[in-house]
Amino acid sequence: MLGTGRESRLTALLAASVLGVYLLVVVGATAALAEAARACSAWPGCAGADLSEPAVLVALGHRAAATLVGVLVLVTAVVGFRADVDRRVRAALLAALALFPVQVSVGALVATSGAGPLVSNGHLLVGMTIFGALVLALAWRLEAETGTDDTSAVRDPDDLERPKPVDAAAESSGPSLSGVARVRAIAGAYIQLMKPRLMWLLCLVASAGMALAAATTPGGLSVPVVAATLGGGVLAIGASGTYNHVLERDIDKRMERTADRPVATHEVPVRNALAFAGLLTVAALGAFLSVNPLAAALGLAAIVFYSVIYTLVLKPNTVQNTVIGGAAGALPALIGWAAVTGDIGLPGLALAGVIFLWTPAHFYNLALAYRDDYERGGFPMLPVVRGETVTHKHILLYLAATLLAATVLAELTTLGWLYAATTVALGAVFLVAVVRLHYERSEGAAFRAFHASNAYLGALLLAIVVDSLVV
Numbered sequence: 001m002l003g004t005g006r007e008s009r010l011t012a013l014l015a016a017s018v019l020g021v022y023l024l025v026v027v028g029a030t031a032a033l034a035e036a037a038r039a040c041s042a043w044p045g046c047a048g049a050d051l052s053e054p055a056v057l058v059a060l061g062h063r064a065a066a067t068l069v070g071v072l073v074l075v076t077a078v079v080g081f082r083a084d085v086d087r088r089v090r091a092a093l094l095a096a097l098a099l100f101p102v103q104v105s106v107g108a109l110v111a112t113s114g115a116g117p118l119v120s121n122g123h124l125l126v127g128m129t130i131f132g133a134l135v136l137a138l139a140w141r142l143e144a145e146t147g148t149d150d151t152s153a154v155r156d157p158d159d160l161e162r163p164k165p166v167d168a169a170a171e172s173s174g175p176s177l178s179g180v181a182r183v184r185a186i187a188g189a190y191i192q193l194m195k196p197r198l199m200w201l202l203c204l205v206a207s208a209g210m211a212l213a214a215a216t217t218p219g220g221l222s223v224p225v226v227a228a229t230l231g232g233g234v235l236a237i238g239a240s241g242t243y244n245h246v247l248e249r250d251i252d253k254r255m256e257r258t259a260d261r262p263v264a265t266h267e268v269p270v271r272n273a274l275a276f277a278g279l280l281t282v283a284a285l286g287a288f289l290s291v292n293p294l295a296a297a298l299g300l301a302a303i304v305f306y307s308v309i310y311t312l313v314l315k316p317n318t319v320q321n322t323v324i325g326g327a328a329g330a331l332p333a334l335i336g337w338a339a340v341t342g343d344i345g346l347p348g349l350a351l352a353g354v355i356f357l358w359t360p361a362h363f364y365n366l367a368l369a370y371r372d373d374y375e376r377g378g379f380p381m382l383p384v385v386r387g388e389t390v391t392h393k394h395i396l397l398y399l400a401a402t403l404l405a406a407t408v409l410a411e412l413t414t415l416g417w418l419y420a421a422t423t424v425a426l427g428a429v430f431l432v433a434v435v436r437l438h439y440e441r442s443e444g445a446a447f448r449a450f451h452a453s454n455a456y457l458g459a460l461l462l463a464i465v466v467d468s469l470v471v
Contacts, residue, residue: 010083010085011141011142013072014137014141015431016076017134018131018135018400018431019428019431020065020068020069020073021073021130021134022403022427023424024062024069025127028127029408029410029411029420030415040056044063044108073096073100073134074097080093085141088136088137088140089140089141092133093133095129095130096130099126099133100130103123106119106123106126107123121411124407124411128404128407138435139397142396142438143389145439146392146439147392148387148389185267186268189267189268193238193242193263193268193276193277194238195240195241195244198237199234201457202233202237202329203230203234204458204461205330205332205355206229206335207336207465208333208351208464209335209336209337210226210340211336211464211469212336212351212464213341213345214468217341220340220341221340228288228290228291228339229291229339232287232299232335233284233299235280235284235287236280236284239277239278239280240303242276243277244307245263246274247307247311249261249263249264251377255377256373257370281300284303285299285300288335288339291339292338292339294338294343294344295335295338298331305328310325316378316379316380321379322359322364322367322382326356329359330352333351333354333355334348347412347413350408351464353408354402354409354460355457357398357405358456361395361402361430361434361453362450362457364382364383364391364398365447365453366446367383367384367391368388368437368446369443369446369450371384392434392437392441396431396434396435399434399453403427414468415463415467418463419463422460422462423460426452427456429452429456430449430452430456433449433451434452436448
């Protein structure tokens with residue numbers, strides 16, 4: 001299943017069980033299955049129902065899948081108890097195995113009695129708990145199989161060397177070009193200041209927020225609102241990126257992947273970059289204000305949070321910088337929702353939660369690949385101060401939390417099969433990449449997991465837009 005030939009049978013079974021249970025949980029949270037359950041009120045079959053009805057077939061398919069997954073969980077537990085594994089793994093497997101009959105019983109009650117939201121939510125909660133138990137078993141199993149006790153590469157945050165300020169006089173130099181070449185170089189430098197590679201994903205986050213809101217607010221979505229929101233988002237991202245270039249210019253000089261940034265190389269003087277960032281900030285707020293004041297307030301909060309709180313306070317001072325910093329990427333979801341509705345709704349918060357939890361699962365892979373660079377920069381990133389083993393485990397746990405948050409979003413909205421299929425299929429790709437990362441422990445494996453995380457979120461956001469507006 002995982003493709004490296006080195007994973008144990010138990011690890012493969014655990015990964016398969018995690019994906020199987022997640023499939024059941026996500027499908028059970030979609031509105032389509034709720035409708036199918038009403039068409040099939042008998043249990044375990046659908047006695048008396050019209051088997052030609054698609055809804056009945058969906059309900060039967062879900063029950064058949066639950067049976068297969070139950071057998072898989074049982075086999076996994078048996079193999080786990082027969083293997084030489086940590087007591088924590090056995091305890092987690094026992095919890096999952098004990099809860100599965102409870103899950104089936106509650107599901108039967110929902111199907112036969114048409115139980116209300118309390119029982120239905122309990123059914124979902126038990127499923128999510130089983131998923132969580134299996135993920136913990138997988139995480140602890142991988143830690144025992146692939147972890148290392150070597151702490152020679154782990155650094156104390158207090159021992160990290162902080163960069164010294166550069167000579168202010170040197171900052172006035174610029175590119176020694178002329179004519180068209182100089183214009184192109186300067187234009188390219190200012191575009192680079194805006195961090196354009198971040199724009200597509202963050203604009204997609206805002207688009208998903210707007211699409212979700214449009215499903216609950218008829219007539220709230222219009223071309224001017226979309227254009228102003230996405231335009232303001234691009235300008236806000238550009239402003240935040242430019243402030244970041246200015247504030248980290250001393251550190252950028254010491255890191256290989258950032259040493260060629262325009263302010264660090266003096267292609268753009270600090271005063272010019274600050275003026276550019278100020279103009280972008282004003283333009284972004286103007287675009288958001290044309291939508292509504294709440295969108296503008298959230299846009300300003302996003303710029304301040306990334307530029308000041310994350311860049312100056314969190315990133316250089318705490319190992320939790322990536323976790324807390326995920327709020328910067330989550331804010332566009334709220335901006336998109338607020339642009340359409342003028343308020344902050346629960347589905348918008350749930351989408352923001354998906355982005356917030358996805359950020360560590362995504363960025364820790366990059367931190368692994370550039371571990372030495374971050375150490376040179378003096379940043380207390382998780383791989384630098386806690387080591388690779390802890391980082392690998394946190395990536396898996398935050399991936400699981402992201403998948404659960406995606407389930408909550410499905411429960412709170414009318415998102416359907418496209419969304420469910422996307423989070424299961426791309427979530428599986430992401431999970432396989434993370435498990436392989438545990439075994440391979442290489443820069444290439446870290447980048448594969450990083451790209452898998454991008455693919456997961458990008459596809460999920462597109463599915464949200466399509467499911468909300470088209471399907």
